[in-house]
Amino acid sequence: MPLYNRILLTGAAGRLGTQLRRGLAPLATTIRLADVKPVGDLAANEEEAIFDLADMDAAIAATRDCDAIVHFGGAAVESPWQTILDASIRGSYHIYEGARKHGARRVVYASSVHAIGYHEVEAQIGVDAPVRPDSLYGVSKTFVENLSRLYWDKFGIESVCLRIFSSFPEPADRRMLWSYLSFADCVRLVEAALTAPRVGHTISFGMSDNKVKTVDNTGAAHLGFIPRDSSEPFRDKVEAATPVPDPKSPATRYLGGWFCELGHPDDDGS
Numbered sequence: 338m339p340l341y342n343r344i345l346l347t348g349a350a351g352r353l354g355t356q357l358r359r360g361l362a363p364l365a366t367t368i369r370l371a372d373v374k375p376v377g378d379l380a381a382n383e384e385e386a387i388f389d390l391a392d393m394d395a396a397i398a399a400t401r402d403c404d405a406i407v408h409f410g411g412a413a414v415e416s417p418w419q420t421i422l423d424a425s426i427r428g429s430y431h432i433y434e435g436a437r438k439h440g441a442r443r444v445v446y447a448s449s450v451h452a453i454g455y456h457e458v459e460a461q462i463g464v465d466a467p468v469r470p471d472s473l474y475g476v477s478k479t480f481v482e483n484l485s486r487l488y489w490d491k492f493g494i495e496s497v498c499l500r501i502f503s504s505f506p507e508p509a510d511r512r513m514l515w516s517y518l519s520f521a522d523c524v525r526l527v528e529a530a531l532t533a534p535r536v537g538h539t540i541s542f543g544m545s546d547n548k549v550k551t552v553d554n555t556g557a558a559h560l561g562f563i564p565r566d567s568s569e570p571f572r573d574k575v576e577a578a579t580p581v582p583d584p585k586s587p588a589t590r591y592l593g594g595w596f597c598e599l600g601h602p603d604d605d606g607s
Contacts, residue, residue: 340532341365345403345441347390347410347432350376353447353504353523354409358383360524361407364531371399371410390428400435405531408432409447415474417602425477433488441494445530448482448498448540450516451475454593458515462592464500464540464556471593473602482540489538497530497560501543508571510579512594515549519566522546529562536560548572551592 341364348354349370362368362382370376371386379385388395390410400406410432411425429446436444454471456462468479478500485496502516503509504523518526522545530536541557546564568575582589587597 339363339365341405343367343369343403343405344531345369345371345386345400345406347371347399347406347408348447349409350374351409351413353501353520356520356524357407357409357527360521361527361531364528365405369399369403389424390431391423393427393431393434396428396431397435397438400432400439400441403436403439403441404443406432406436406441406444407527407531408444411447412474412477415472415596415599415602418473421473421477425474426480429477429481430484433484433494436494437488437492443495443497443531443536444485444488445527446481446485446496446498448478448500449475450500450502450542451593451596452478452482452500454591454596456592457590458551458592461551461553463553464542471591471596472599475593475596486538495536495538497533497536497539497541499526499530499541499543504543508568508575511575511582512588514568514572514575515544515547515551516594517545517547517568517571518543519545519564522564522566525564526560526562529560533560 344365350372368383373389386399390396411428412420451471452468452475454475455469470476470479482498488494503513504518508517526543542552542554545566547568588595591597
């Protein structure tokens with residue numbers, strides 16, 4: 338019998354949402370797929386909700402009858418301030434208000450390495466390290482991490498904030514040899530966040546079992562996430578195709594990579 342009656346998945350048409358749509362199907366009787374555009378080809382246990390996260394009434398309505406929410410919607414990369422504000426900050430507030438009003442008991446949120454992007458690679462930080470966002474996108478992630486903390490302490494809604502590093506079909510550059518999270522491991526991570534017996538308010542890093550370890554994730558061990566994949570099968574291909582990076586450049590020095598070299602997204606020419 339599925340653990341949940343209905344899971345709301347926001348960002349269902351996105352790169353990771355598409356993977357989660359299939360991977361989380363066994364956990365719920367119904368998966369409600371939410372995005373600003375149609376997701377298409379609904380399976381027997383799927384239903385669709387098309388709305389803009391900035392639309393408070395629509396976002397709250399989409400949470401009705403959902404006992405868990407996997408919130409992967411919002412701006413996907415660094416974006417102009419208005420986009421960040423509407424899609425990621427206001428939109429996430431709307432999702433948490435929906436959870437509060439309609440009784441969802443757990444939210445799994447797609448946070449990001451960019452919430453702690455200005456920590457140095459060799460610092461070996463844990464999940465309790467101070468936030469150091471590297472972008473407006475990163476600021477939005479720290480906002481939702483704090484919002485979810487409030488909704489746990491004040492309203493008893495459990496949350497797992499997943500600081501995802503680089504989740505793609507395969508590593509695209511040398512940085513991803515340590516930051517890579519395979520699609521399959523991403524699904525395993527979200528599954529662990531949904532099935533752990535108690536999570537309270539948990540922050541977890543999201544990476545596969547790569548050879549180089551840049552953070553300490555023991556503070557999230559109670560989730561039971563065990564990555565099965567690694568970037569090592571791709572190492573020879575990546576190293577042959579990409580140059581050795583400058584160790585003094587911000588993109589190499591900091592966990593956030595090239596986000597640390599971006600200017601303000603609202604500046605002309607940025």
